[in-house]
Amino acid sequence: MEKTDASSAAAAVADAKISSIFIYPVKSCRGISVPHAPLTPTGFRWDRQWLVVNQRGRAYTQRVEPKLALVEVNLPAEAFSEGWEPTKTSYLEIKAPGMDLLKISLCKPPKVSDGVSVWEWSGSALDEGDEASKWFTNYLGKPSRMVRFNAASETRPVDPVYAQGYSIMFSDMFPFMLASQGSLDELNKLLKEPVPMNRFRPNILVVGCEPFSEDLWTEIKISQFSFQGAYNQSRNRNCWSRAE
Known part of the structure; x- marks a missing residue:
């Protein structure tokens, strides 16, 4: 992944749109x-x-x-x-x-x-x-x-190293997980058999941004709500907590 400067990352956030919201009531079952x-x-x-x-x-x-x-x-x-x-x-x-x-x-x-x-x-x-x-x-x-x-x-509680003061139920690591369609499309170019987005089980799916640009986002706003990002490299996930 190529790194971008702060202004490019901000533009990528502004262009991104939510395409789907997923809820997984029972952990590890379908959403x-x-x-x-x-x-x-x-x-x-x-x-x-x-x-x-x-x-x-x-x-x-x-x-x-x-x-x-x-x-x-x-x-x-x-x-x-x-x-x-x-x-x-x-x-x-x-x-x-x-x-x-x-x-x-x-x-x-x-x-x-x-x-x-x-x-x-x-x-x-x-x-x-x-x-x-x-x-x-x-x-x-x-x-x-x-x-x-x-x-x-x-x-x-979530890991305080990434998001101190937040808590979850049975989720892995953080309250929300975000992924972009562009990142999945780019990944599938490298695979012999494409995989669908449900293999990654995101809560929020976004479109309209460059592949993997969400790795650089530290804050996003959805409607009137703000979210703080914490990319967990060990789990390869873009995880989010709602900013109070």
């Missing part, structure tokens, strides 16, 4: 493309709020359970409206090849489960019950449970 999404201190609402764990409470990811990539999730359309709250008839719906539909109530309070861990973090989470456990156990072929982040009692 949902939405036209808009409410912002929260930990990222977009509903993003990586649920997690599938093994019998020791350790997170499953696509790295070790690639079948999770085939799990589709759905939320009520109104769940992405500002100020909406779930009712008794509000569900997270989950389906996968060869499996019946699983419905998780958004209103029913799950039981607290201790000893849940994802990467460097461990703490309590909210267990979604035996039906969800049986569904994922049958699908993955090994003991599994589904848990929800326990926002009432737990905090998962």
Whole structure:
């Protein structure tokens, strides 16, 4: 990648436009493309709020359970409206090849489960019950449970080296992940078989900028909201926290 000066980088930010917003309610399962999404201190609402764990409470990811990539999730359309709250008839719906539909109530309070861990973090989470456990156990072929982040009692801070004072749920590293279509197009020129953008699981997809120029962005503004960037070279990701 060729470096650009500050004025060129600023111009690239100004030219970039958001083409898609993605939410991944269950970590490592398929995402949902939405036209808009409410912002929260930990990222977009509903993003990586649920997690599938093994019998020791350790997170499953696509790295070790690639079948999770085939799990589709759905939320009520109104769940992405500002100020909406779930009712008794509000569900997270989950389906996968060869499996019946699983419905998780958004209103029913799950039981607290201790000893849940994802990467460097461990703490309590909210267990979604035996039906969800049986569904994922049958699908993955090994003991599994589904848990929800326990926002009432737990905090998962981001790495203070990159963004001190921010926290996340079950996301990797930071509240938001951004990628550009130009970068993917440039990468695919080097690959024998092109890969789609969902292989990188961004929250925000932008178009209209030079390939990899987003690596240089330190601050962007979307509507009236400002975001601070932190490029994590070890994960090769452009990660963002909302600037207060």
